[in-house]
Amino acid sequence: MSNYSIKDLELLSGIKAHTLRIWEQRYNFLKPQRTDTNIRYYTDRDLKLILNVSLLKENGLRISNIAKMEESEMRDHVIRITDSKTTYPEQIYALTLAMVELDEERFEKIMGSNILKYGFENTMVNIIYPFMARVGLLWQTGGINPAQEHFISNLVRQKLMVAIDSQYVSNSEFKHKYMLFLPDGELHDIGLLFANYLLRNRKNKTFYLGQSLPFEELTSIFEIHQPDFLLTIITSVPGSYLEVQKFVDNMSAAFPKTTILISGPQVVGQGIIEPENVIVLNKFQDLVDFIEEQE
Incomplete structure (x- = not known):
């Protein structure tokens, strides 16, 4: 399990730290932990929740309605959105969730659908590389753990090697x-x-x-x-x-x-x-x- 600062959540979700703190107080769906030295931190569960909230909000749902959802209901909404809408931001969010959950099946589905729609090169330039740049920054600052970074990096690496081998x-x-x-x-x-x-x-x-x-x-x-x-x-x-x-x-x-x-x-x-x-x-x-x- 990884520990995230509120700045890590901001970087991964695109939601300002100030807004996250307001939501935390108003809707009580974020539950930060505290270290022995009383420093606040967030868990994988919090990150997944905020990524889901961000995606739903970007797609027109009101935060007051999102806050009433069970986590399983929220996840079902997110899967429907990422399956039906293949714009770049939604796909980057979906990849981030796949990384946090170590979900290889989800990764393969995201890659396959985007390569089919955009082609391999455009998928890499507009989705995978911006996503990996974000992952690299978080890895360097300790925002994600080595297992998550290695998991997603190796899956991307495999896709690249297959694509390279096809270019004789x-x-x-x-x-x-x-x-x-x-x-x-x-x-x-x-x-x-x-x-x-x-x-x-x-x-x-x-x-x-x-x-x-x-x-x-x-x-x-x-x-x-x-x-x-x-x-x-x-x-x-x-x-x-x-x-x-x-x-x-x-x-x-x-x-x-x-x-x-x-x-x-x-x-x-x-x-x-x-x-x-x-x-x-x-x-x-x-x-x-x-x-x-x-x-």
């Missing part, structure tokens, strides 16, 4: 060669896997080197395959701005004739100075635009 590119038809890797110590690979899918889906040859690659191994593999482009994503390591800038500068110097594409929370919006052969990708659409410009 023969040696006779590829347009450019990209080498993809994560820096030494970096383990968050979902963004890199999705970049691999985008590249292969657009008929590019990829060399996927995966997580936590030591720099010296990158240089030796580079010499063998001579890719046209290098791509990496920095989520958690190196940790500081100066370390990230040093890594970027070292990459630029080691591969001066190669365009290096770099993205991730440690890079985007951090004021990183881009050497001449380095391009910072702020979002996945930037990568799509770059790929298509090379055609």
Whole structure:
């Protein structure tokens, strides 16, 4: 069981902490616990409840009527809404509930229906990736437990691997060669896997080197395959701005004739100075635009 602060509930549900406190006092459906040091916290049950309340309220139900519902009745309403309405916010809420409840069947249903409606790429860009960004933030701040994060990350990873395997590119038809890797110590690979899918889906040859690659191994593999482009994503390591800038500068110097594409929370919006052969990708659409410009 995870413990959540009221700020965690706000981040996951989109409902302001001030509003949550008012509902808590007026309707008494939130029942915060207290630590030994008298700090308030909320449980998985509270999170599921607030996610359900938020979704119902967004779909026109009055909070006074929602507060009268039994939890089972509330859940039935939510399932009907998420099954019938496939707009992005509803689906992100549904995924959050699937994660909290460790409900693989629900996850598969959400993914299947959205891929059928929007296609795999749009589902990833508009539903899965915003959802995973929220999960990553909560994981880093302790808002969700490792089991919940691992559960949902592995399900998403499985979907990506199946999609990537279906995008075969023969040696006779590829347009450019990209080498993809994560820096030494970096383990968050979902963004890199999705970049691999985008590249292969657009008929590019990829060399996927995966997580936590030591720099010296990158240089030796580079010499063998001579890719046209290098791509990496920095989520958690190196940790500081100066370390990230040093890594970027070292990459630029080691591969001066190669365009290096770099993205991730440690890079985007951090004021990183881009050497001449380095391009910072702020979002996945930037990568799509770059790929298509090379055609």
